Amino acid sequence: MxxxxxxxxxxxxxxxxxxxxxxxxxxxxxxxxxxxxxxxxxxxxxxxxxxxxxxxxxxxxxxxxxxxxxxxxxxxxxxxxxxxxxxxxxxxxxxxxxxxxxxxxxxxxxxxxxxxxxxxxxxxxxxxxxxxxxxxxxxxxxxxxxxxxxxxxxxxxxxxxxxxxxxxxxxxxxxxxxxxxxxxxxxxxxxxxxRRARSKSADVEPDHVEVTFWESVQQSDDPAEYRLYLERFPKGQFAALAEERLAKGGTSERDPAIEVAFWETASQSGSDEMVTAYLQKYPEGQFASLAKIMLEKSSGSQSGRPTGD
CATH class of the missing domain: 3.30.70.1230 (Nucleotide cyclase, GGDEF domain)
Structure with missing residues (x-):
């Protein structure tokens, strides 16, 4: 050959x-x-x-x-x-x-x-x-x-x-x-x-986190996701657009990559609320089992109890 x-x-x-x-x-x-x-x-x-x-x-x-x-x-x-x-x-x-x-x-x-x-x-x-x-x-x-x-x-x-x-x-x-x-x-x-000095002084999260989060919700028809974005990034670069989408009730378009992007943002955020939001939107999602494990371990850590047998 x-x-x-x-x-x-x-x-x-x-x-x-x-x-x-x-x-x-x-x-x-x-x-x-x-x-x-x-x-x-x-x-x-x-x-x-x-x-x-x-x-x-x-x-x-x-x-x-x-x-x-x-x-x-x-x-x-x-x-x-x-x-x-x-x-x-x-x-x-x-x-x-x-x-x-x-x-x-x-x-x-x-x-x-x-x-x-x-x-x-x-x-x-x-x-x-x-x-x-x-x-x-x-x-x-x-x-x-x-x-x-x-x-x-x-x-x-x-x-x-x-x-x-x-x-x-x-x-x-x-x-x-x-x-x-x-x-x-x-x-x-x-x-x-x-730009980094401005972001730090305004207590704004790094650009890549905000962009990834926005990419995960921008095609959504769920107003709750836009509210979640605005809560996390009230002065974000997409805040005005999020408010406009929220007023219109979102958009009917969907992107199959949204779940992956949503999970990437939630898992690296260190926030139980973000992981919970992922589970609420994708209860049977491809990362659902992992999300549940993360929440269980976080709950056990906060209560001072071991998470295993």
Whole structure:
């Protein structure tokens, strides 16, 4: 049989992995899978919005390729920001933290997957990163050094498995708490740092949470969902539209993806009310069993009683 063709190209590679995933699964499989589902939904959305392509990965790891190293770096920073925010709503023992490595190099594409030294190096960088941190190669550092609000700490050369020559590794350090904002952001008229400062001062939740929530209700014909949005985001960017829809009694259109989006928002919110709202709307939904487990465990924790036998 003729071998499938190989494509070779230069690409920016991002590899991310959850620290302590096996331990989390051992402690509580159901809760770990619920947290993983919501975290991965956020991570995948960030990558896709930055024009990245996600390749076959295990649930606790991510392998993505980008046409631009700037996009890869921006995604890595956004992932760590989003995970920090998402974890704030979770008990310490359920929090998931990523390590991320970024490399730019030659890769091979075969049967819809990528491999080669370019991928292997990114994976080795991920293993060297701090929990919640990012490590990059010298080539990545040189490309980004004057384009992002971050500095790079030289960790020296490291000999890593299956790579012939030592790697010069740099750890990303974010200046003044600003999480690596790219200076030439092309998709926003407002500086991202200013937008986050405005959101924080107004006690508004992160943009990705609000957008995901709005996407879950925007096709609904149930006024209660618009009221729920307005309760959570009274000054949100879709508040005026929600009020208009509420006045008209919603819309008759439905999208089969609404349940998934609704669950992603509910499960990562850390709110029993949100999970209950999901069950009320989708009592036989595909995540109903998981939602019930989450509520039972939350109820047991609040009452001080164990949830198991």
């Amino acid at each position: 003729e071998a499938p063709p190989l494509e070779r190209k230069l690409a920016a590679i991002l590899v991310a992995d959850i620290e302590g995933y096996s331990r989390l699964m051992h402690d509580d499989e159901e809760q770990t899978l619920a947290t993983l589902t919501s975290h991965r939904a956020i991570v995948d959305q960030i990558i896709e919005r930055a024009h990245g392509q996600i390749f076959g990965s295990a649930g606790d790891s991510v392998l993505a390729e980008f046409p631009s190293i700037v996009h890869a770096f921006r995604s890595a920073v956004a992932i760590q920001q989003a995970m920090r925010i998402a974890n704030e709503a979770l008990p310490e023992q359920r929090r998931m933290h990523f390590r991320i490595g970024i490399n730019i190099g030659d890769v091979l594409v075969k049967d819809g997957d990528i491999f080669g030294d370019g991928v292997n190096i990114a994976a080795r960088l991920e293993a060297l990163a701090d929990v919640g941190g990012i490590c990059v190669t010298r080539g990545v550092r040189d490309h980004l050094r004057d384009r992002v609000a971050a500095t790079f700490e030289d960790l020296g050369e490291h000999s890593v498995k299956n790579i012939a020559r030592p790697l010069r590794v740099f750890r990303v350090i974010f200046n003044g708490g600003e999480q690596g904002i790219v200076d030439d952001e092309p998709h926003s008229e407002e500086n991202p740092a200013a």
